[in-house]
Amino acid sequence: MLISEETRKKLAELKDKYPTRQASIMPALHLVFDEFGYLGVEQLDEAADIIGVSRLDMNETASFYTLFPKQKVGKYLIQVCTNLSCALMGADNLVEYLEEKLGIKLGETTPDGIFTLWNVECLGSCGTAPMMQVNDEYYEDLTREKVDELIENWRKGEGS
Numbered sequence: 001m002l003i004s005e006e007t008r009k010k011l012a013e014l015k016d017k018y019p020t021r022q023a024s025i026m027p028a029l030h031l032v033f034d035e036f037g038y039l040g041v042e043q044l045d046e047a048a049d050i051i052g053v054s055r056l057d058m059n060e061t062a063s064f065y066t067l068f069p070k071q072k073v074g075k076y077l078i079q080v081c082t083n084l085s086c087a088l089m090g091a092d093n094l095v096e097y098l099e100e101k102l103g104i105k106l107g108e109t110t111p112d113g114i115f116t117l118w119n120v121e122c123l124g125s126c127g128t129a130p131m132m133q134v135n136d137e138y139y140e141d142l143t144r145e146k147v148d149e150l151i152e153n154w155r156k157g158e159g160s
């Protein structure tokens with residue numbers, strides 16, 4: 001069993017909260033994500049068994065929502081939008097800069113497990129391009145200076 005007793009209890013409670021079992025899939029995904037920071041197949045299977053939906057339904061729903069990581073990621077998941085508006089405002093340069101600064105390529109995690117760098121589709125904040133989402137927060141109108149400051153603050157928070 002990977003899922004903690006506490007999360008298992010919360011998952012079990014979802015059964016009575018929603019009119020159908022299917023309706024409890026999304027809140028279940030959030031509970032699993034909150035515990036692990038990603039949605040692995042084993043965790044999804046366990047959660048499906050607890051809330052009483054098919055493992056297939058659970059996994060299909062999880063894979064539809066691409067913003068839920070499916071593998072372990074760094075403490076700070078940096079998702080740079082590289083869609084049209086952001087691309088026009090220099091998103092590719094921003095990605096290159098982050099790759100250089102963090103010493104990793106897109107899709108990779110720093111060896112200390114602190115940062116993961118992804119590119120993603122439009123995050124709906126085109127007016128403030130270029131932008132990125134880090135965990136649950138948006139960072140907009142990005143410049144190299146802003147990125148330097150953010151990375152420095154996150155590194156300080158990690159004591160490195």
Ligand code: FES
Pocket residue numbers: 081082083084085086087121122123124125126127129131
């Ligand atoms: S294109 Fe980047 S937020 Fe829309």
